[in-house]
Amino acid sequence: MQKETxxxxxxxxxxxxxxxxxxSSKVELLFSINNSAxxxxxxxxxxxxxxxxxxxxxxxxxxxxxxxxSQYLNKEKALERLASLLTKSxxxxxxxxxxxxxxxxxxxxxxxxRLNAVKKESRKRKFEE
Numbered sequence: 001m002q003k004e005t006x007x008x009x010x011x012x013x014x015x016x017x018x019x020x021x022x023x024s025s026k027v028e029l030l031f032s033i034n035n036s037a038x039x040x041x042x043x044x045x046x047x048x049x050x051x052x053x054x055x056x057x058x059x060x061x062x063x064x065x066x067x068x069x070s071q072y073l074n075k076e077k078a079l080e081r082l083a084s085l086l087t088k089s090x091x092x093x094x095x096x097x098x099x100x101x102x103x104x105x106x107x108x109x110x111x112x113x114r115l116n117a118v119k120k121e122s123r124k125r126k127f128e129e
Contacts (some may be wrong), residue, residue, distance in 0.1 A: 012066035026066035027074040
């Protein structure tokens with residue numbers, strides 16, 4: 001994946017004091033899903049669909065990291081973010097299958113309900129006498 005990514009470094013704000021003005025530590029990682037050899041056509045379609053909001057105008061996935069003072073650490077973090085983003089996007093949720101309640105379970109539930117009603121009925125005071 002590292003061979004297919006493009007890095008751009010620029011000056012970033014935040015911690016670092018006067019060093020911020022001199023060092024380019026902010027990293028912008030660009031990754032092309034369509035040109036990648038890592039994914040099949042189906043996976044590429046799925047990724048393009050799920051990551052539409054993350055694309056820049058050139059159609060590349062863009063991840064920006066400027067949390068650390070070091071450019072190397074920012075590159076590592078950006079790469080980790082990209083990997084987690086791609087794995088989350090490729091995850092397919094399990095399809096929920098509806099099942100019918102068995103007759104035995106249904107009758108057991110209704111019997112328990114009836115016994116509970118009888119129990120509560122027996123607790124009532126009767127004023128008829």
